[in-house]
Every structure is written in structure tokens, then in C-alpha cells.
Amino acid sequence: MELQILDKTFVPFISAAEIDKEIQRIAKDLHNNFQNEVPVFLVVLNGAFMFAADLLKHYTTPAQVSFVKVASYQGTETTGKVNQLLGLDVDLTNKHVVIVEDIVDTGTTITAIQQVINTQKVKSMQVAALFFKPEAYTQTVEISHVGFRIPNKFIVGYGLDYNKQGRNLPEVYQIK
Ligand code: HPA
Ligand code: MG
Numbered sequence: 001m002e003l004q005i006l007d008k009t010f011v012p013f014i015s016a017a018e019i020d021k022e023i024q025r026i027a028k029d030l031h032n033n034f035q036n037e038v039p040v041f042l043v044v045l046n047g048a049f050m051f052a053a054d055l056l057k058h059y060t061t062p063a064q065v066s067f068v069k070v071a072s073y074q075g076t077e078t079t080g081k082v083n084q085l086l087g088l089d090v091d092l093t094n095k096h097v098v099i100v101e102d103i104v105d106t107g108t109t110i111t112a113i114q115q116v117i118n119t120q121k122v123k124s125m126q127v128a129a130l131f132f133k134p135e136a137y138t139q140t141v142e143i144s145h146v147g148f149r150i151p152n153k154f155i156v157g158y159g160l161d162y163n164k165q166g167r168n169l170p171e172v173y174q175i176k
Contacts, residue, residue: 003173005162010173013155014148019130019172020054022147026128027058029145030098033126039096040064042088044113046167047102050159051130051147055100066090070109083112092120102159103131105152107139114141131155131172 003010030039041059043052045067056065068087075082097117104110110127117125128145135152156162157169166173 002176003156003166003169005156005165008154008162009176010156010162010166011176012171013150013174014158014172016158016170019147019158023051023054023130024058026145026147027055030059030128031061034061034096037096038062038064039098040066040090040092041098041100042090042113042117043067043100044102044109045069045087047159047161048100048130050167051102052100055128064090064095068113070113072109081108083109085113085116088116092117092122094121094123097122097125099125099127101127101129103133103155104129104143105133105136107137107141110143111139111141130158131160 001012041052041056041063043049043065066089068085071084071086073082099110099113101110114125126144127141129143130147132143132146132149133152134149154162154175155172156166157172159167161167
């Protein structure tokens with residue numbers, strides 16, 4: 001079934017069942033990674049809220065969970081866009097950190113987040129992204145856990161929005 005959001009038409013792309021399957025795989029990989037360690041999951045709002053909820057329900061060993069938001073604003077002409085990390089309220093010293101993202105496309109946001117995290121003496125840092133657009137990616141940060149590698153076309157649903165709408169959908173739609 002086609003979906004209309006504002007001026008755009010979307011078509012079904014990835015079902016709720018397919019999403020759940022990949023999330024279970026990522027949770028299993030994370031369990032294997034951490035064994036007896038207690039990682040800190042840093043969930044990047046707003047987009048990652050649904051992915052994080054489902055991922056962490058499958059991650060059943062001890063963990064810390066916290067939420068951050070990236071504020072992007074125009075800096076000076078020379079600095080261009082500036083990303084600021086808001087709400088980081090955990091001491092990450094000596095912690096294994098997992099950044100939970102809905103989607104990585106150009107990679108500038110995840111790179112900015114990593115740079116902030118790296119100012120603390122973390123034990124390790126990984127990225128778990130439900131969606132990754134390799135054709136759009138311009139950065140070098142390794143995306144350790146990827147749910148789906150997808151073409152560089154706009155998607156909505158499962159946390160991702162188009163002009164603030166569509167985040168609540170349990171499956172993912174692609175622009176027609
Ligand atoms: N959809 C929604 N939000 C996004 C996307 C997308 O395809 N890529 C980066 N942010
Ligand atoms: Mg995001």
C-alpha cells in the first residue's frame with residue numbers, strides 16, 4: 001500500500017518482521033562482543049528511539065542506557081555547520097560505548113558524535129546503525145553493526161521522519 005506524507009508518496013520497503021530479524025542478529029553480536037562487560041548504550045534521539053527500544057529488549061545482560069541529541073546549527077562562515085551533543089549525562093571513562101543510530105548516510109553526524117565521545121577516556125566505542133547508505137557515506141568511522149545497507153533513497157518509518165512525520169510507523173517506506 002502506498003503512503004502519502006505531506007507532498008511525498010512512499011512505497012513499502014522493509015517489513016516489521018525483517019527489521020526484527022536483523023535487530024535480533026545485532027543484539028546477539030553485541031552479547032558476543034561484551035560477554036561479562038557492562039556497555040553503555042548511547043541512543044541518538046529522535047530517530048533511534050524505536051530501534052533502541054527493540055534492540056535493548058533483545059539485549060538482556062547488564063547494560064547502561066542513556067540518550068543524547070545532536071543539535072546542528074550554522075556556525076561562522078569558516079566553521080560551517082556545527083554539531084553539538086546535548087544531554088550526555090554519563091561518565092564514559094573506562095566504558096564500552098555503543099552509539100545507537102537510526103541511519104548513517106553522509107556520516108557527518110556520527111563523526112561529530114565520535115569526536116565528542118573520544119574526548120573522554122572510553123575503553124571502546126562502536127556504532128550500531130539500523131540503516132546505512134554506503135553510496136552517501138563520505139567519512140571513515142567504522143559502522144560496526146549495520147541492520148540494512150540500503151540505496152541512497154529517502155526512507156521513512158520506524159523512527160525516521162519526513163518533515164517530522166512518519167516516525168511512528170512500524171515498518172519502513174521508501175520514496176516513490
Ligand atoms: N530518511 C529520514 N531521515 C534521514 C534519512 C532518510 O532517508 N537519511 C538521513 N536522515
Ligand atoms: Mg539519526
